Amino acid sequence: MNSDNTTKHIYEWLQQVTDPEVPVLTILDLGIVRDVRVMGDEVTIVITPTYSGCPAMDVIGINIRMALLSRGFKKVHIEQQLSPAWTTDWMTEDGKRKLKEYGIAPPVRKTSDNPLALFEDDNIPCPRCNSEHTELVSRFGPTSCKSLYKCLDCKEPFEHFKCH
Amino acid sequence: MPNSKQMNQLLYTLQIADNALILGHRISEWCGHGPILEQDIALTNTALDHLGQARSLYQHAADMFNALSSDNKKTLFTSTALQNKINKGEALDEDDLAYLRDGWDFRNVLLTEQPNKDWGYTVARSFLYDAFSFYFYAALQKSKDTVLAAVAEKSLKEVTYHLRWSSEWMIRLGDGTEESKTRVQEALDSYWAYTGEMFEMTAVDKAALADGIGVDIAAIKTLWQERVNMVLEEATLILPANTWMHSGGKECRHSEHLGYILAEMQFMQRAYPDMEW
Numbered sequence: 001m002n003s004d005n006t007t008k009h010i011y012e013w014l015q016q017v018t019d020p021e022v023p024v025l026t027i028l029d030l031g032i033v034r035d036v037r038v039m040g041d042e043v044t045i046v047i048t049p050t051y052s053g054c055p056a057m058d059v060i061g062i063n064i065r066m067a068l069l070s071r072g073f074k075k076v077h078i079e080q081q082l083s084p085a086w087t088t089d090w091m092t093e094d095g096k097r098k099l100k101e102y103g104i105a106p107p108v109r110k111t112s113d114n115p116l117a118l119f120e121d122d123n124i125p126c127p128r129c130n131s132e133h134t135e136l137v138s139r140f141g142p143t144s145c146k147s148l149y150k151c152l153d154c155k156e157p158f159e160h161f162k163c164h
Numbered sequence: 165m166p167n168s169k170q171m172n173q174l175l176y177t178l179q180i181a182d183n184a185l186i187l188g189h190r191i192s193e194w195c196g197h198g199p200i201l202e203q204d205i206a207l208t209n210t211a212l213d214h215l216g217q218a219r220s221l222y223q224h225a226a227d228m229f230n231a232l233s234s235d236n237k238k239t240l241f242t243s244t245a246l247q248n249k250i251n252k253g254e255a256l257d258e259d260d261l262a263y264l265r266d267g268w269d270f271r272n273v274l275l276t277e278q279p280n281k282d283w284g285y286t287v288a289r290s291f292l293y294d295a296f297s298f299y300f301y302a303a304l305q306k307s308k309d310t311v312l313a314a315v316a317e318k319s320l321k322e323v324t325y326h327l328r329w330s331s332e333w334m335i336r337l338g339d340g341t342e343e344s345k346t347r348v349q350e351a352l353d354s355y356w357a358y359t360g361e362m363f364e365m366t367a368v369d370k371a372a373l374a375d376g377i378g379v380d381i382a383a384i385k386t387l388w389q390e391r392v393n394m395v396l397e398e399a400t401l402i403l404p405a406n407t408w409m410h411s412g413g414k415e416c417r418h419s420e421h422l423g424y425i426l427a428e429m430q431f432m433q434r435a436y437p438d439m440e441w
Contacts (some may be wrong), residue, residue: 082317140202
């Protein structure tokens with residue numbers, strides 16, 4: 001197998017590694033895999049953390065290692081790269097669709113908007129009934145990447161994957 | 165003897181890391197005690213961001229430490245637990261810097277170690293610090309130290325979120341009930357005396373700035389003041405008039421609170437060295 005082919009296969013295997021907190025998303029959907037380098041029998045996977053303190057990153061590193069080990073790669077290096085900083089702009093369209101089907105409202109805009117605005121609320125449509133008549137409950141949710149909303153039409157609470 | 169360029173860069177990194185760790189630890193004390201579930205979660209998330217930032221910075225500091233000459237290694241810290249490790253010739257990592265330093269080797273500003281007291285004090289402390297941290301990280305993105313610049317770029321996005329949260333709470337409490345207004349004003353007046361230190365240029369700050377590593381913090385004070393004024397006005401709160409400021413944390417002289425924080429935070433590693441779970 002030449003190294004181009006190997007890289008292609010590795011990407012296919014990485015597409016099966018999911019985020020432990022949001023299992024519907026793969027790490028490629030999330031946009032956290034920044035590079036794959038193959039040197040002989042050594043593989044280096046460069047990933048970028050979503051949030052500085054995200055505990056899922058350690059688990060993701062282990063899962064990548066396991067996925068490659070099971071395909072015969074014994075020398076796997078996981079490198080963390082902080083810059084450029086991860087943004088939800090890198091999430092794939094397919095990832096956003098899967099999030100919505102899972103019941104989590106996907107990020108809606110580019111993240112470069114006015115960072116110093118106060119009480120600025122995006123209009124987040126309900127992932128269940130698509131109503132735009134929704135309300136922010138809390139800027140913070142069960143994981144760093146999510147906030148909490150409530151739909152005022154179907155009355156269901158839901159999570160929103162924050163624009164970051 | 166003045167510190168070498170490398171040693172100064174290390175101490176500068178520790179100063180930023182210690183702010184993140186100590187404030188992160190303080191905020192994490194709310195975990196399970198928040199007034200309502202959503203705000204308990206908000207603070208726990210915020211604490212996690214601070215701890216994550218601290219980890220990247222401590223690892224960077226540890227890497228710089230391990231590259232120093234053995235003579236220089238012996239002069240940087242006086243904490244016994246850390247000295248024991250250094251004298252054995254062992255390399256240090258992020259955990260050693262967090263868990264094996266005593267209070268007199270910590271460089272965080274005094275504001276970050278002040279107690280949570282109540283919701284008003286917690287919000288006021290976060291607001292005053294977040295506004296500083298926002299402009300600080302924005303400027304640090306231009307550091308010649310590429311690791312510091314990368315941590316700054318990443319942290320800025322998180323701090324933006326923290327600042328929005330703490331600014332909104334200042335307004336909610338200040339422009340809220342008579343009770344909330346009185347109490348948040350009291351908290352603001354009390355913690356105001358710890359804000360001056362954030363903008364003090366110590367010898368470490370000056371050398372870092374001269375080396376192109378650090379931030380001109382005196383220059384970001386105007387931006388900080390504008391943001392504070394804007395939010396306080398919106399919150400119908402009064403800008404504290406006192407100008408006398410506490411100082412010392414950045415030069416390792418701390419209030420009595422830091423010792424208690426470390427006693428709790430470092431207990432496991434001190435009682436059971438090198439334990440993992």
